[in-house]
Amino acid sequence: MMPQLLEVWNDTVDPKHLIGGIAIGVGIAVPAYLISDQYFASRGDETLGHSYALLIGIVGCIIGAVITGVLFKPKRVITTSDSDTRNRQEILDEIVEEYGDLGDPRELRPAVQEEVRALGLFDALVENHEARAQEKGGEK
Structure with a gap:
């Protein structure tokens, strides 16, 4: 118990x-x-x-x-769940709505790009940036 x-x-x-x-x-x-x-x-x-x-x-x-x-060892129990079924683009869209445009990740310093790639977010950020650029281009 x-x-x-x-x-x-x-x-x-x-x-x-x-x-x-x-x-x-x-x-x-x-x-x-x-x-x-x-x-x-x-x-x-x-x-x-x-x-x-x-x-x-x-x-x-x-x-x-x-x-x-x-x-006395730690009592923490860390659990992860995949209960959030939204995809990355939906989450990035929410972040952009709340905080504004994230910019082109290809313009980041190489060290920062490396970290973003290590997190597996670089391609999703590029895709989000390009989709937003197309939306802005279509509105004009």
């Missing part, structure tokens, strides 16, 4: 793991800060000692976060 999950800061968490993670973080960071504060205070400059102790407390937080990340 799947445990009850919560959404915290747009992430899905198990409440028990959240409490455990907080306990680990506090259990490492607070003693690290307090012990180092005592140590540096006994060594001389108290203001500088507090600063170093705070830095060590922050390092303790990072160590606690790493330990928590290793112990």
Whole structure:
């Protein structure tokens, strides 16, 4: 049975793991800060000692976060669906209606064209641009 999950800061968490993670973080960071504060205070400059102790407390937080990340794996379940049956041209038409003409993708810098090709959108963008150019030509 799947445990009850919560959404915290747009992430899905198990409440028990959240409490455990907080306990680990506090259990490492607070003693690290307090012990180092005592140590540096006994060594001389108290203001500088507090600063170093705070830095060590922050390092303790990072160590606690790493330990928590290793112990408690993510609970995200990513699903994809093909429920959107519209084709790319319909979606591109909606984008053009909302944001305006996208322009000719062949005029993009080569690096950007490469990224658009990697996404599999280059041909669809060219087709959309040419169809819009023909529409504009036919209206005049």
